[in-house]
Amino acid sequence: DADVTQTPRNRITKTGKRIMLECSQTKGHDRMYWYRQDPGLGLRLIYYSFDVKDINKGEISDGYSVSRQAQAKFSLSLESAIPNQTALYFCATSDLLVGEAGQETQYFGPGTRLLVL
Amino acid sequence: DAKTTQPNSMESNEEEPVHLPCNHSTISGTDYIHWYRQLPSQGPEYVIHGLTSNVNNRMASLAIAEDRKSSTLILHRATLRDAAVYYCIYVPEGGSEKLVFGKGTKLTVNP
Numbered sequence: 001d002a003d004v005t006q007t008p009r010n011r012i013t014k015t016g017k018r019i020m021l022e023c024s025q026t027k028g029h030d031r032m033y034w035y036r037q038d039p040g041l042g043l044r045l046i047y048y049s050f051d052v053k054d055i056n057k058g059e060i061s062d063g064y065s066v067s068r069q070a071q072a073k074f075s076l077s078l079e080s081a082i083p084n085q086t087a088l089y090f091c092a093t094s095d096l097l098v099g100e101a102g103q104e105t106q107y108f109g110p111g112t113r114l115l116v117l
Numbered sequence: 118d119a120k121t122t123q124p125n126s127m128e129s130n131e132e133e134p135v136h137l138p139c140n141h142s143t144i145s146g147t148d149y150i151h152w153y154r155q156l157p158s159q160g161p162e163y164v165i166h167g168l169t170s171n172v173n174n175r176m177a178s179l180a181i182a183e184d185r186k187s188s189t190l191i192l193h194r195a196t197l198r199d200a201a202v203y204y205c206i207y208v209p210e211g212g213s214e215k216l217v218f219g220k221g222t223k224l225t226v227n228p
Contacts, residue, residue, distance in 0.1 A: 004160075035218075042204065042218035043161070090160050102149040102168075102208045106216070108160030 003027045004109040006091050012115045013081050021076045021112050023091030032074040033092040033106065034058075034066060036085075043090060049074055081116045088113050121205045126223045129195045137190040137222055139205030144185055149208045152179065152190045154201040155221070161204065164190065200226045 004025045013019050023032065030051050035043040045058030047066040055066055063085060067075045078085055091109040122140040129135040141150065151166040165172055165179045167188075172179040178191040192199055204221040 040220065042220050044218075045216070092160070102147065103166060104208070105151075105163045105166070106153075106161075108162065111158075111160050 004091060004093055004107050006089075006109040006112050008112060009110065010113045012117065014117050015080075015082055017081050019078050019081055019114075021078075021089055021091075021114070023074045023076070023109055025072050025091075025093045025107075025109075027093055027095070027107060028071070029093040029095040029107075030071065031094045031096065031104075032068065033094070034064075034074065034076045035090045035092065036060065036087040037090060037111075038087050046076065046089075078114075078116075081114075083116045086114060086116045120217060121207065121219055123203070123205050123219065123222045125220065126225065128225045128227065129192075130227045131197060132194050135192040135195045135199070135224065135226075137192075137203050137205075137224065138187065139189070140187045141205070141207050142186045144207050145209070146185070150179065150181060150185075150188050151206045151208055151216075152177070153204045153206065153218075154199075155204070156198075156201045161218070164203070166208075195224075195226045197226050197228060200224055 007022045033048045034046040037043050044060050046064050047058050048056050049068045052068050065077045089112045092106040094104045094106045096104045149166050149168050152164040153161040154164050155161045165177050167179045180189045202221040202223050204218050206216050
């Protein structure tokens with residue numbers, strides 16, 4: 001079984017609809033991240049969470065919200081989807097070990113392809 | 118932002134070595150250099166990381182310049198499965214929430 005799973009894998013929605021993308025992990029990591037990737041571009045950080053009670057905005061948080069329901073679950077919501085939110089969305093996890101600042105590895109899910117009409 | 122510069126694309130033949138360059142002139146002395154790759158239709162995956170010394174693992178080798186302003190990811194024998202976009206990133210001491218994934222280098226491996 002995959003360590004980081006994302007549901008749904010593909011989603012088509014209409015402008016103005018609220019949608020939720022879910023991420024689950026079995027790695028036991030405290031840190032979780034949401035990224036979006038647009039065609040031909042790198043990944044951009046939307047939100048991140050270092051533990052259940054911690055939520056932080058990333059580079060492009062406008063139009064998105066997140067919920068960290070448990071250590072293993074991190075959901076991304078689009079309150080009112082718009083066409084320019086059409087993209088590939090990735091969830092990732094990492095664990096920062098004591099004394100290893102800068103060495104943490106991020107583990108990515110398979111991605112959710114979202115199309116907003 | 119922790120920005121790196123990589124060629125947009127490179128091409129190699131199967132079973133030949135590949136050297137993927139990366140410039141990171143603004144890196145500080147405590148920032149680690151990480152490489153990830155993204156296979157088609159998949160999420161990025163970790164390849165290797167290092168600080169000052171050259172590093173080897175089962176996937177690749179990482180050669181870091183003495184001044185640390187550049188590094189090279191070395192795939193010793195490219196396979197078709199190595200065709201991917203390779204991202205060079207450096208991680209500020211504050212942690213990976215500061216990661217900046219640029220456009221990376223798209224590697225094509227010819228049979």
